[in-house]
Amino acid sequence: FLRATSFNFKWSIKCSDFSLKTHNPIRAIVDGMKIEPNQDKPMIALSIGDPTTFGNLPPADQVLDAMKSVISDGSYNGYGPSVGFIEARQAVAEYSQHQGDISASDVILCSGCSCALDLCIAALAGPGQNILIPKPGFSIYATLAEGFGIEVRSYNLIPEKNWEIDLDHLETLIDLKTAAVILTNPSNPCGSVFSKQHILEILQIAERHYVPIIADEIYEHFVFPGNEYYSVSSLSKNVPVLSCGGITKRFLVPGWRTGWIIIHDRHGAFLEVRKAITNLSSRILGSNSLVQGALPAILKNTPQKFYDELVETLQNHANIAYQMLKEIPGLVPIMPSGAMYMMVGIEIDRFPAYNNELDFVQDLVREQSVFCLPGKCFNIDNFMRIVLTVPRDMMVEACNRIREFCEKHYKSDIDTIDEIAM
Amino acid sequence: FLRATSFNFKWSIKCSDFSLKTHNPIRAIVDGMKIEPNQDKPMIALSIGDPTTFGNLPPADQVLDAMKSVISDGSYNGYGPSVGFIEARQAVAEYSQHQGDISASDVILCSGCSCALDLCIAALAGPGQNILIPKPGFSIYATLAEGFGIEVRSYNLIPEKNWEIDLDHLETLIDLKTAAVILTNPSNPCGSVFSKQHILEILQIAERHYVPIIADEIYEHFVFPGNEYYSVSSLSKNVPVLSCGGITKRFLVPGWRTGWIIIHDRHGAFLEVRKAITNLSSRILGSNSLVQGALPAILKNTPQKFYDELVETLQNHANIAYQMLKEIPGLVPIMPSGAMYMMVGIEIDRFPAYNNELDFVQDLVREQSVFCLPGKCFNIDNFMRIVLTVPRDMMVEACNRIREFCEKHYKSDIDTIDEIAM
Numbered sequence: 001f002l003r004a005t006s007f008n009f010k011w012s013i014k015c016s017d018f019s020l021k022t023h024n025p026i027r028a029i030v031d032g033m034k035i036e037p038n039q040d041k042p043m044i045a046l047s048i049g050d051p052t053t054f055g056n057l058p059p060a061d062q063v064l065d066a067m068k069s070v071i072s073d074g075s076y077n078g079y080g081p082s083v084g085f086i087e088a089r090q091a092v093a094e095y096s097q098h099q100g101d102i103s104a105s106d107v108i109l110c111s112g113c114s115c116a117l118d119l120c121i122a123a124l125a126g127p128g129q130n131i132l133i134p135k136p137g138f139s140i141y142a143t144l145a146e147g148f149g150i151e152v153r154s155y156n157l158i159p160e161k162n163w164e165i166d167l168d169h170l171e172t173l174i175d176l177k178t179a180a181v182i183l184t185n186p187s188n189p190c191g192s193v194f195s196k197q198h199i200l201e202i203l204q205i206a207e208r209h210y211v212p213i214i215a216d217e218i219y220e221h222f223v224f225p226g227n228e229y230y231s232v233s234s235l236s237k238n239v240p241v242l243s244c245g246g247i248t249k250r251f252l253v254p255g256w257r258t259g260w261i262i263i264h265d266r267h268g269a270f271l272e273v274r275k276a277i278t279n280l281s282s283r284i285l286g287s288n289s290l291v292q293g294a295l296p297a298i299l300k301n302t303p304q305k306f307y308d309e310l311v312e313t314l315q316n317h318a319n320i321a322y323q324m325l326k327e328i329p330g331l332v333p334i335m336p337s338g339a340m341y342m343m344v345g346i347e348i349d350r351f352p353a354y355n356n357e358l359d360f361v362q363d364l365v366r367e368q369s370v371f372c373l374p375g376k377c378f379n380i381d382n383f384m385r386i387v388l389t390v391p392r393d394m395m396v397e398a399c400n401r402i403r404e405f406c407e408k409h410y411k412s413d414i415d416t417i418d419e420i421a422m
Numbered sequence: 423f424l425r426a427t428s429f430n431f432k433w434s435i436k437c438s439d440f441s442l443k444t445h446n447p448i449r450a451i452v453d454g455m456k457i458e459p460n461q462d463k464p465m466i467a468l469s470i471g472d473p474t475t476f477g478n479l480p481p482a483d484q485v486l487d488a489m490k491s492v493i494s495d496g497s498y499n500g501y502g503p504s505v506g507f508i509e510a511r512q513a514v515a516e517y518s519q520h521q522g523d524i525s526a527s528d529v530i531l532c533s534g535c536s537c538a539l540d541l542c543i544a545a546l547a548g549p550g551q552n553i554l555i556p557k558p559g560f561s562i563y564a565t566l567a568e569g570f571g572i573e574v575r576s577y578n579l580i581p582e583k584n585w586e587i588d589l590d591h592l593e594t595l596i597d598l599k600t601a602a603v604i605l606t607n608p609s610n611p612c613g614s615v616f617s618k619q620h621i622l623e624i625l626q627i628a629e630r631h632y633v634p635i636i637a638d639e640i641y642e643h644f645v646f647p648g649n650e651y652y653s654v655s656s657l658s659k660n661v662p663v664l665s666c667g668g669i670t671k672r673f674l675v676p677g678w679r680t681g682w683i684i685i686h687d688r689h690g691a692f693l694e695v696r697k698a699i700t701n702l703s704s705r706i707l708g709s710n711s712l713v714q715g716a717l718p719a720i721l722k723n724t725p726q727k728f729y730d731e732l733v734e735t736l737q738n739h740a741n742i743a744y745q746m747l748k749e750i751p752g753l754v755p756i757m758p759s760g761a762m763y764m765m766v767g768i769e770i771d772r773f774p775a776y777n778n779e780l781d782f783v784q785d786l787v788r789e790q791s792v793f794c795l796p797g798k799c800f801n802i803d804n805f806m807r808i809v810l811t812v813p814r815d816m817m818v819e820a821c822n823r824i825r826e827f828c829e830k831h832y833k834s835d836i837d838t839i840d841e842i843a844m
């Protein structure tokens with residue numbers, strides 16, 4: 001190098017586009033809201049997608065025991081391979097046989113499902129390309145993609161059809177720059193679970209356009225009795241799928257940051273992708289080794305009863321909330337089939353005091369100290385999302401307060417006004 | 423959107439430039455080597471920068487107890503803020519007061535120091551810009567930068583001056599596109615520790631050119647008695663510094679993946695950077711919550727004795743290896759002042775059987791089952807790096823085998839031949 005002369009005469013440190021374009025829209029929306037609870041009522045946060053918040057849903061003893069014995073044993077303090085220890089990957093492969101015939105080498109361990117999604121998106125897409133994401137949907141897909149200059153295009157889910165994808169809309173969004181379709185099943189924020197038939201139809205579109213799928217299956221098995229869960233990969237021999245999962249939700253340990261990618265290659269389509277993901281995993285040298293050491297025991301020893309009771313609790317809470325909310329004027333709850341959430345439609349015209357659901361939920365906090373996430377956080381208007389993991393009594397209390405709030409602000413004569421105005 | 427027609431007639435899934443340009447050069451070099459140990463001698467890996475490999479350096483009991491009680495307590499299973507729990511950030515701030523007057527809000531917790539470096543590099547630099555890294559140096563800087571299209575420029579360290587930076591060379595590399603200088607102090611692979619005076623000189627250059635510093639201080643406090651460690655940030659009131667650290671090395675738990683960034687702003691130069699790093703932390707939603715929960719106890723309760731004994735052991739091993747290796751014909755070990763490594767120069771011309779140090783270390787494995795990392799892994803020729811964390815007897819045995827190897831292959835008359843050839 002030749003000696004260069006610097007003309008930087010002062011400290012003006014600019015940041016990368018990557019960092020400036022990476023942001024968490026939920027944070028931005030919530031930080032922009034006035035969230036001031038009513039001093040006379042204790043706050044009930046129906047907003048937090050963290051099942052551990054209220055202490056009513058502890059992890060299984062087997063899971064805690066597995067961690068403690070790994071710590072005592074002392075054999076998992078060191079670096080593992082950046083894709084994960086082989087024993088842990090093997091355990092995930094066995095745990096995930098319902099997804100198809102996979103082996104340890106198809107599993108990449110990550111620091112949470114978020115990190116899994118990060119690697120998948122970063123491997124498959126680059127600037128100028130696009131990925132398709134659900135609307136309403138989880139905001140992290142945009143957080144992860146936009147820094148890279150990847151366009152996110154939102155396909156509609158149809159509330160009246162239990163949040164199935166508007167397939168025609170989905171297909172119109174695909175072009176030659178489409179690097180992947182992201183599916184969230186079961187869904188956050190909708191709590192919907194796709195039928196086998198619906199997944200087959202989605203797969204047909206992917207196959208027709210040769211677009212791979214990133215399946216966010218972090219809520220797999222979170223399905224209320226009477227519904228059935230199908231992993232995307234289990235239903236196609238031709239469409240390559242990256243399935244992202246982890247222990248965050250089902251094992252009630254989101255802070256442990258342990259997730260995975262399962263590479264479902266088809267006819268070698270993912271040959272390069274596999275290498276790309278492995279490359280990317282070398283950036284942060286793998287996920288927490290203690291959890292990896294405990295993973296075989298966590299996945300094998302957790303009793304079926306634990307899973308069943310968790311799902312039962314969630315379904316109970318869903319039933320309670322649904323029954324209560326559907327009687328409330330101006331609200332249209334949509335009964336979920338799984339996951340930990342319910343979307344509640346707000347007939348905003350019936351609440352003339354509020355311009356939109358943001359104002360609505362803000363005032364609900366102010367008057368009733370109940371906080372629900374506004375639909376805007378998931379890119380949809382006139383809905384709010386409630387979480388089903390709060391204790392039962394709290395759920396009932398929250399619904400009662402929501403009723404009081406709605407009854408106060410609901411205007412039934414708005415139709416007439418509207419008609420007159422027309 | 424209009425309906426788009428897809429002309430993708432087959433599955434041809436290309437990966438992003440980002441993923442293809444991200445790679446771990448050490449892996450590539452080591453995978454390309456023929457590493458076939460001598461069946462008659464047990465393998466001694468002097469190559470692995472993981473202090474837990476041999477079981478001789480367990481973490482402090484206080485650290486393990488802290489983890490176990492967090493697990494029993496059950497209060498750290500949930501999501502934390504993506505920059506880390508405030509208690510953990512506060513504990514790091516207190517632990518790091520030697521770096522300057524910092525508070526919890528200056529600390530961002532990350533999944534290991536690698537992740538800390540990732541966020542710093544990704545925040546400060548983008549395509550077309552450059553960062554300056556040490557040569558020889560730790561390969562992860564290039565791994566992290568190149569995916570983003572950031573150019574890495576290597577400044578020379580001078581082995582004869584205890585691996586001080588060639589400051590003239592450093593300065594010639596700086597131009598308007600220079601986003602940051604990365605300093606590794608103490609150094610991997612050199613084991614060198616910069617003097618106060620030297621750091622002040624480096625800071626002068628940074629100040630003259632208005633270039634911020636990323637200080638990789640993961641080996642801070644790993645300094646042999648007789649030397650003194652100065653954090654970069656403690657020596658300047660004007661140069662903004664991002665210090666990257668963690669518990670990986672000093673607490674002997676690399677697999678736990680817990681590190682941090684400490685933002686040392688100066689006159690608001692890092693206002694935007696702070697926001698950028700916070701944005702980036704939202705990609706993977708923070709580091710392992712259990713370790714975060716235990717962090718205050720880990721940082722406060724680990725006895726000084728533990729630290730002292732660790733450094734003493736490393737210094738002992740350094741002394742042993744240095745004394746033994748410096749007597750070996752053709753080798754020029756450079757005594758380290760800290761960290762966990764020693765660089766050993768190879769007078770490659772004295773070993774005519776080998777073209778370069780790669781061939782040399784490869785044959786050392788084949789004949790003596792001793793594996794040292796070739797200098798190429800750190801971007802320098804004719805050196806090899808040995809780790810000092812192996813058990814003492816193993817260190818002695820390894821040095822004896824290296825002597826046997828060198829004595830066999832050393833040609834003292836090579837000078838004469840060279841002279842004749844000239």
Ligand SMILES: Cc1ncc(COP(=O)(O)O)c(C=O)c1O
Nearest residue numbers: 112113114138188218246248259
């Ligand atoms: C649909 C969906 N995907 C991914 C995640 C992130 O999971 P993790 O905490 O394992 O990163 C969440 C968390 O809420 C989620 O709802």
Ligand SMILES: Cc1ncc(COP(=O)(O)O)c(C=O)c1O
Nearest residue numbers: 471534535536560610640668670
């Ligand atoms: C100089 C240097 N920086 C950073 C790291 C990475 O540390 P961590 O394991 O905390 O990511 C290492 C690990 O060897 C290192 O030597």
